Structures are given as structure tokens and as C-alpha cells.
Amino acid sequence: VSRLQRDSSGGLTLQGVPLEALVERAPRGTPFYVYDLDSMTDEVDAMRAAFGAEPHLVAYAVKANSAGPILRALASRGAGADVVSGAELELAVAAGVVPGQIVYSGVAKLDDELDRALSIGWDGILALQAESIEELPRIAARARAVGRRGRVSLRLNPDIEADTHSYIATGHDEAKFGIPIEDLGDAIRLAGSHPEIELVGLGSHIGSQLTTTERYAEAAETIVRRWLEVHADLSSRGGGLRLVDFGGGFGIDYGAGCDARPADFVVALRERSRALPPDVLRVVEPGRSVVASHGLLVTRVVMQKRTLARAEQRRWVMVDAGMNDLLRPALYGASHRIDLVRSSSAPRSAARVVGPVCESSDDFGSYDLPEQLDLLAIRDAGAYGFTMASEYNGRPLPCELFLRGGAVAEILVPRSAAQWVADRLRSR
Ligand code: LLP
Numbered sequence: 008v009s010r011l012q013r014d015s016s017g018g019l020t021l022q023g024v025p026l027e028a029l030v031e032r033a034p035r036g037t038p039f040y041v042y043d044l045d046s047m048t049d050e051v052d053a054m055r056a057a058f059g060a061e062p063h064l065v066a067y068a069v070k071a072n073s074a075g076p077i078l079r080a081l082a083s084r085g086a087g088a089d090v091v092s093g094a095e096l097e098l099a100v101a102a103g104v105v106p107g108q109i110v111y112s113g114v115a116k117l118d119d120e121l122d123r124a125l126s127i128g129w130d131g132i133l134a135l136q137a138e139s140i141e142e143l144p145r146i147a148a149r150a151r152a153v154g155r156r157g158r159v160s161l162r163l164n165p166d167i168e169a170d171t172h173s174y175i176a177t178g179h180d181e182a183k184f185g186i187p188i189e190d191l192g193d194a195i196r197l198a199g200s201h202p203e204i205e206l207v208g209l210g211s212h213i214g215s216q217l218t219t220t221e222r223y224a225e226a227a228e229t230i231v232r233r234w235l236e237v238h239a240d241l242s243s244r245g246g247g248l249r250l251v252d253f254g255g256g257f258g259i260d261y262g263a264g265c266d267a268r269p270a271d272f273v274v275a276l277r278e279r280s281r282a283l284p285p286d287v288l289r290v291v292e293p294g295r296s297v298v299a300s301h302g303l304l305v306t307r308v309v310m311q312k313r314t315l316a317r318a319e320q321r322r323w324v325m326v327d328a329g330m331n332d333l334l335r336p337a338l339y340g341a342s343h344r345i346d347l348v349r350s351s352s353a354p355r356s357a358a359r360v361v362g363p364v365c366e367s368s369d370d371f372g373s374y375d376l377p378e379q380l381d382l383l384a385i386r387d388a389g390a391y392g393f394t395m396a397s398e399y400n401g402r403p404l405p406c407e408l409f410l411r412g413g414a415v416a417e418i419l420v421p422r423s424a425a426q427w428v429a430d431r432l433r434s435r
Contacts, residue, residue, distance in 0.1 A: 210252025302389020329362025
């Protein structure tokens with residue numbers, strides 16, 4: 008259930024806290040992100056419950072939202088992490104994620120990143136996800152250098168076209184991700200030839216914002232079939248695999264609908280993996296579905312303008328949040344619902360909501376809005392919002408407020424515009 012509601016006086020509230028009151032609490036006013044930490048931990052609980060008694064790991068994809076308060080909250084509910092850089096790895100561990108519950112993906116991991124993943128904690132992370140055959144000798148060399156054995160899971164590309172935006176579909180044969188299934192035999196042989204590599208599993212991730220479970224289930228079935236073959240082969244030689252990583256990609260409802268709930272993906276993968284031995288660790292890597300619906304970007308209308316375009320009246324609403332704060336509309340043509348922070352009964356008309364950045368793509372889309380406007384809340388901005396934000400046009404990154412139990416629990420404040428100016432001038 009969403010904790011975003013409208014109170015009796017028409018004010019939008021999150022966890023019962025009026026957003027208007029939060030504007031006062033935000034260190035730099037608007038624009039700012041506000042997150043509902045309790046609903047995020049509920050998401051993890053629901054996904055974990057869907058696994059029932061099966062050994063599982065919800066490895067939260069840190070790239071969706073890397074804020075410390077979120078990572079700490081999720082780790083406290085037993086979530087692990089899926090990281091894609093050395094910095095994300097350091098951050099996850101510093102926030103309390105157990106290294107043995109971290110998987111590391113990425114097509115071009117650097118030597119020092121591999122070294123850190125191999126040596127962090129007592130015994131390194133749960134698994135480095137190798138995305139190519141070529142990566143295996145590199146991992147072996149780094150493992151030798153740091154004096155550890157590297158646990159490796161092979162990320163396979165199952166050649167399944169996910170029904171989503173092409174920029175975030177990853178499981179088809181033209182994506183740069185993963186090892187083609189045809190090369191699996193070679194990859195297993197190569198891994199086996201390096202004593203520094205301990206092959207622990209297979210995985211796949213076919214894409215993001217999946218709104219049905221069909222393709223995900225198909226991929227799960229493919230991976231499980233291969234897993235059983237490889238496991239049987241290794242077992243006959245005294246080895247064996249111990250995890251399967253089904254990837255993330257569970258979609259959310261941005262307003263256009265999403266039939267599948269995160270738990271449905273877990274149910275789908277469980278149905279396709281009944282043949283797995285019971286003690287095998289089932290890993291999922293959800294990012295968006297944990298955080299997206301539980302974050303808002305609050306922005307203020309700076310001014311409005313009217314133009315005549317091809318004999319058509321056009322109304323522009325210029326807000327103080329831009330593509331540098333929330334890139335998804337500009338990058339993917341994504342559309343986010345926008346709510347009035349204070350409801351209004353004034354007559355509405357169509358308006359294009361745009362940001363202040365000097366790019367035509369700095370455009371959130373067309374909305375029906377009252378003539379008089381002040382504060383707006385851009386919804387479902389908890390995932391890939393702040394993490395993809397930039398300081399383009401000399402605009403500071405937005406502040407982030409974190410709500411827990413109906414109160415502001417924490418606030419993150421990035422460097423100011425004045426600090427940006429100083430940093431752009433100072434050379435070493
Ligand atoms: N695992 C791997 C290997 C991934 O590449 C990703 C996302 C995930 C897990 C998490 O996927 P999720 O559960 O969040 O869908 N910036 C885009 C989304 C990019 C997704 C990249 N990979 C957006 O704003 O829609």
C-alpha cells in the first residue's frame with residue numbers, strides 16, 4: 008500500500024507528513040527528493056516472503072538508488088546488494104550489507120575493482136558475475152595477485168527479447184551483456200582450467216521495467232535447464248554449483264499499468280525452478296521495484312508562458328526541477344505522473360511541464376493543470392532519479408529527505424552551487 012495520500016484539507020502527504028511542511032525542512036527548498044523508507048523495507052519483506060522456505064537472496068540493485076539511509080534500511084531487513092562499481096561495493100558494505108550477500112555485475116570491471124571485490128570482508132563477495140569468456144583469465148589473474156580464490160557466477164545472455172524500452176532490454180543477442188549460451192561450454196572449461204576460480208553459479212538479467220512475468224519465466228527456465236546440466240557435469244568431477252541468479256527488472260506502475268507485482272516474478276521463477284536442489288541459493292536483483300514508487304521529486308512552478316505554435320495556443324509551465332534532477336523523461340521518453348501538492352478546484356487546461364535546462368528534451372510531458380500553480384510532486388521518482396542526476400548547467404544536485412515512522416529521519420545534502428563554482432575553478 009502506498010503511503011502517499013491526500014489529507015482532508017486537500018494537502019498531499021507522505022507517511023502522513025504534509026509535503027508543504029517538508030519544503031520548509033528541505034535545506035535548499037525545492038527541488039528535493041523525498042522517500043518513504045518504511046514502504047521500501049515493506050517491498051523487501053514482501054519479496055522475501057514470496058520465496059517461502061527456499062534459500063534466497065534479495066540483492067538490491069544499488070544503481071536504482073544508492074542513498075545511505077535506503078541501503079541501511081534494506082540491509083537491516085536482510086537484503087544483499089547487486090553492485091556495478093568499486094564505489095557501489097564500498098558504499099554497500101559501509102552501509103551494513105554483508106559482503107557474502109553481494110553480487111557484482113558489469114561488462115568491464117577494472118583491475119582494482121576486481122581486487123576489492125576479491126578481498127573485501129573475510130572472504131570477498133558472494134560472486135563476481137562474469138559477463139564474458141574474456142573476463143575469466145582477468146579474474147583469475149587478480150585472484151592470484153591478491154591471494155584469494157574468486158567466486159564466479161556466469162551471467163548468460165539467454166537471447167530473450169524483453170518487452171521494454173530498447174535502452175534497458177539486455178537479454179537479447181545484440182546487447183553487450185552476458186555470455187552467449189552457445190559459449191557456455193567453453194566458459195565452463197576455461198573457468199575449470201583456472202584454479203583461482205571457483206565457479207559457483209549461473210545467472211541472467213533480461214531487462215528492466217518488465218510489466219509481465221512471461222519473458223522472465225522463460226529466461227528462468229533456460230537458466231535452470233543449463234544450471235542442472237552444468238551442475239551434473241561438475242558434480243561428476245567432485246564439484247558443483249550453489250546459486251542461481253535470476254536477475255532483476257520487476258516493473259512498477261508509472262500510471263500506464265503494470266499487472267505483475269514483484270512477488271509474482273518470484274512465484275514465476277519458483278515455478279520454473281522446481282527441479283533445482285533445495286539447498287541452492289536463489290538470487291534476485293531488483294532495484295526499481297524496491298524504491299521507485301516510494302520516492303517523489305517535489306518542485307515549484309517558477310513561471311508560466313504562452314506561445315502560439317502553428318496557430319495553436321500552447322501553455323508552458325516552467326518548474327525548478329529539470330532533466331539534471333530526473334533524467335528519465337529526457338532519456339527514455341518516460342512519463343511520470345504529476346500531482347498537485349495542494350488540490351485545486353480551479354478549471355484546468357493542458358500544459359507542458361518543462362524544466363529550466365537549456366535542452367528541448369528537458370520536458371516532463373503534457374498534463375492537465377489548473378491555471379494557478381505552486382508546488383508539484385513528480386511521482387515514482389525513487390528509482391533512477393537521484394542516481395542519474397547531474398550538475399548540468401551548473402545546477403546543484405537536489406537534497407534528499409528520508410521519512411521513517413511519519414517523521415523526517417535523515418537528510419542528505421550534496422555540494423552547493425557555490426561549491427560547484429569553486430571546484431570548477433580549482434586545479435591541482
Ligand atoms: N541487475 C542487472 C545486471 C542490471 O543491469 C539491472 C539494471 C538490475 C539488476 C536492476 O534492474 P531493475 O530491477 O531496477 O529493473 N535507468 C533505467 C533503468 C536501467 C536499468 C539498468 N540495469 C531507467 O530509469 O528506467
